Amino acid sequence: MKKLADRGVRAAYEALGDEFDLARRSIAARVRAGITQAEVAERVDTTQSVVARLESGAQMPSANPILTFAKATRSRPIIKLLAVSLPRGRME
Numbered sequence: 001m002k003k004l005a006d007r008g009v010r011a012a013y014e015a016l017g018d019e020f021d022l023a024r025r026s027i028a029a030r031v032r033a034g035i036t037q038a039e040v041a042e043r044v045d046t047t048q049s050v051v052a053r054l055e056s057g058a059q060m061p062s063a064n065p066i067l068t069f070a071k072a073t074r075s076r077p078i079i080k081l082l083a084v085s086l087p088r089g090r091m092e
């Protein structure tokens with residue numbers, strides 16, 4: 001993608017990597033369950049726009065919406081904390 005060649009755009013994209021990963025996995029779970037955003041919303045007593053925001057990756061939801069979404073899509077959430085390589089002595 002041409003836009004990712006721009007350092008600023010790439011940095012912003014990488015900073016939201018976890019949010020985008022969750023969004024991709026949420027969409028995959030819904031598609032695998034064979035249901036629409038509206039159907040997820042109905043199952044969890046919310047609106048389709050709330051589901052769309054979760055799937056957009058624009059922000060990281062708290063654990064409760066993730067657990068509720070997982071139940072609605074007949075999925076099991078697995079949270080992993082993976083090591084990342086950072087320069088020695090630096091914490092983020």
